[in-house]
Amino acid sequence: MSGNHDENNPSVPDVKLTEEDKFGVYESSTTDSGFISGGNLVVSGEIASEEATPESLVGHQQDSYMRLDSGVDLSESFSGLNIKNPDLNDLSCTKTKPTPEPPVETAKQDDLWKEYFQQDEDGDTFLHLAISQGFVEVVLALIRRAPHPLLLDTPNDDAQAPIHLAAAIGHWKIVRALVVAGAKPSPRNIRGDSPLHIAARNGDLLCCKAITDPVQEQERASLALSYPQQPYQQINLDQWNYEGQTCVHVAAIGGHVDVLRHLVWYGADINAREGRQGYTALHYAIERGDERLAHFLLSECNKLNADAVTYGGSSALQLGFPVPSTIAEALRSRGVPSPFSSDDEYSDSESESEVTYENSNTLFVRNLVNASA
Template identity: 40%
Template sequence: MSAKKGYDTKLPEDENTDSGFLSGEQLFSGELESGSNLDSDSKNLHSDTVDVNTDSGVVCISENLSLLDLDTPTEQPRREEPKNADIAILNVLFQQDEDGDSQLHIAAVHGCQKSVSTLINLCPDKSWLDMPNEYGHTPLHLAAMSGHEVITRMLVVAGASIAARDRRGQTPIHVATEMSQVECLKALLAPVKEHPTRKMSSILNQKNYNGQTCVHTAANTGHIKTLQTLVYYGADINMREGLAGSTALHIAARRGDVPLAQYLLAQCPGVERGARDWAGRSPRRLARRAGAARAFAALSSDSDSDSDDDDDAYDSDNESLFEKLRDNLNPINVA
């Protein structure tokens, strides 16, 4: 109880009762006032004059006081060391800074292989490997976008998720594709014996928050080697993105990227040449407007001719509809 509250916690004492402690206290105080020192001779003198069978209260209390350890209260148990002292160390190693980066994030982005290996071995739970920072980037995101393929592979083998999303909905596969990090892409997609049940098709065809898969990201960058790697590991080349319904061939045609369009048409036998986006446009039609029609001209076929006819009919229908709407518009009198 706090002494500041002024409560009297002492038991009442009888003035006529001497417990032995009071007389002993007077004895010691008298000796101290007279200036006598309790040296070895005086101690022997007292020990000779005091009968061991007589308990005056002084000897018993003195002995008891000598046995007391005032630093360690006998009523409270001794403080035991925490059984899981290593938890404190782990909290320091995996503590996030103001940007949400842990030591593993920093080591991954700077390519410190020994540090990453040590932190992986100390990591008590695989979920800690997927700890996101303020941008939603896991250590695997940072390793992949920085081009550190060895660290990327170390994290994948350790169990880091290749399907984790950042704040843009980008997976590590997206960011490696966006940065054209082919070796990191291979490190992400190569089979892992420890994880034989990974469904690569669903992960490869996962869309970001703009509705784009990694195939669309590769087509936007125009990096053929990256697109080849994605197709090799099973990415759907005819996947439509969510905003306009474009395929990779649509994107290549719209950008006027002749080498990429030729690769898709010549080396990807499963590509849909006549695929339509949400507006009904084919890649050939987009290529004509972007100056990439020669990529399709070298690979013309009957189906492509039919596609040309459909595009011409689509254009004429749209133009006639536009003319009808324009002719039927009534001018608004704002006077």
């Protein structure tokens, strides 16, 4: 721009710069970081009286493509800009200016999931750590970033899948998100416990529901997963842990009636016998002296086998533990034999012992005679 008035071009104003103005222009041209360059100023309206130059139009068309998926490396430089295009530098050009193409994601960006699901020295992934800290939004972002649901089942050195940790801390929303995303509902940890074992032992009804309730289509759609829907694995309600206990057993041992009611409603076997002694939920109720649990089993569980016996052949009344009279009467009314319910049985056993004693005495006397002869 010249400092003299151009008569042939009246649209160009006659502007004289003072020394101070020149210094300001020089300062801007040498130290401008790009944030307040010409293109941005024209767009923001800070220089309303100055026409947009071709250079400013180029700057205005430039897009900044942000990756919001993981929160890592969120800024991409203005790599789509091509200032060498002669059409953009020709003021008389009437062609439509091409829109820059979005920058292509690099191989490193495509492989970020490998970094997220890499295991540390304890076998934990970022997903394990985020769940342990209760960072729900981070957990959801990692679930969405996973290219396949198998990565959601990665066990650490204690054989804990992420869903084990979520159940242990009682965070039912994370448990539900993992189930909806396709995580296996019944993996075993180092004790053989499934997530449902953990929730039942803790009396956590919400986590139990999060594991057992059927997945709805709208739940999956809300997660916006990056992979197509996979077949859901059916939960095993009667799976043993390494102590031979099902979820029903651990809930009964804890006296968690609400959890037991939920498990039975979904079809868990209330008569299942644990693997060591053959105890059922009713045996545990009598052993613990839990009258509330015993009343629930006898009054609400229609499929209850009240006269089930242990591997040693003992019914609930034959365990040797004191039983409240109301419970004992209810058991007898269901056909459960008590230890001394039959006098004939007692007499027969007494007669048998007497015969055995007499036979042994006769044999002892006969041996003494033979020895003295």
